[in-house]
Amino acid sequence: MTLSAAELLALSETDVTVRLTPEQFIPALSQDPFVNIEGTFNARDIGKLPETTVRPGFVFRSGMLARLTDKGKATLADDLGVRRIFDFRSQSEHAQAPDPQPSDKVTLVWQDTAEATPHVSLEPFAEGFGEAGFAQTYMDVLRAYRPTVKQLLEHVRDRPDEPFLFHCTAGRDRTGVLGGLLLTLAGASHDTVALDYMLSRIGSEPVRDELEKFARMGAGVPTRKADDSPEAIATAIAATPPGFLNLINLRVVCWNYFLAELEKEHGGFEGYVTKTLGFSDADVATIKKNLTTAP
Numbered sequence: 001m002t003l004s005a006a007e008l009l010a011l012s013e014t015d016v017t018v019r020l021t022p023e024q025f026i027p028a029l030s031q032d033p034f035v036n037i038e039g040t041f042n043a044r045d046i047g048k049l050p051e052t053t054v055r056p057g058f059v060f061r062s063g064m065l066a067r068l069t070d071k072g073k074a075t076l077a078d079d080l081g082v083r084r085i086f087d088f089r090s091q092s093e094h095a096q097a098p099d100p101q102p103s104d105k106v107t108l109v110w111q112d113t114a115e116a117t118p119h120v121s122l123e124p125f126a127e128g129f130g131e132a133g134f135a136q137t138y139m140d141v142l143r144a145y146r147p148t149v150k151q152l153l154e155h156v157r158d159r160p161d162e163p164f165l166f167h168c169t170a171g172r173d174r175t176g177v178l179g180g181l182l183l184t185l186a187g188a189s190h191d192t193v194a195l196d197y198m199l200s201r202i203g204s205e206p207v208r209d210e211l212e213k214f215a216r217m218g219a220g221v222p223t224r225k226a227d228d229s230p231e232a233i234a235t236a237i238a239a240t241p242p243g244f245l246n247l248i249n250l251r252v253v254c255w256n257y258f259l260a261e262l263e264k265e266h267g268g269f270e271g272y273v274t275k276t277l278g279f280s281d282a283d284v285a286t287i288k289k290n291l292t293t294a295p
Contacts, residue, residue, distance in 0.1 A: 135261040141173070161295050182291060
């Protein structure tokens, strides 16, 4: 059974403190836009989102690739035809788990960033649903990873016949910002962009414990013992510092808050691309065309 866009969004809105059952997430992961690449997770073809404007088979996103199996490498290089991989991770993340080379046909792109080690302050996440924290974090993504964002857009402009993939560690926040940028440039609706952002709630479920540990390390929150009993979960939630549960959740309201801040500071994604990254109007027109129309 194929889930509708509304059903996918509803499942994505499940609070992260609630575990999705295999009966819930496996059907979702078995349909578009999700792609099975052995050794990674949260992998998707954003050209196969419901009502997307991005052409299929060109733009892929995922979580970390350090554990790719030989089959996963073959899927990337041969089945999907990926020719360039953009790594949106910090210095320490990249050094500890560098991307493997899937094939000599694939170019790996990682540029030194302004972020040595990912660290998040929980204070701006403490109020409401953490809207201010997400806006600050996502604006920092556009600042810290600016050289790699620029190189990715140059790839779209100059190599429309070469599919590519971009990722961070969870394939959620940094990758989500880039997904939103590309979908927006391609003219996707707000609902489509928001759904792509929210789908990471489902895509990361198979590795939720590992990603929670990563988030706790980044926020300086002690790791809790792996005990799924209702009592243990309730105790862990009660002892969690303010803001942390907001940090590890995904909500459309937080994405919208970020978009409002992006509009104020840069004039939206397109303003960021032209005013901050320096792309001309002609460049942007070519990027839009290449995202939506096969060469």
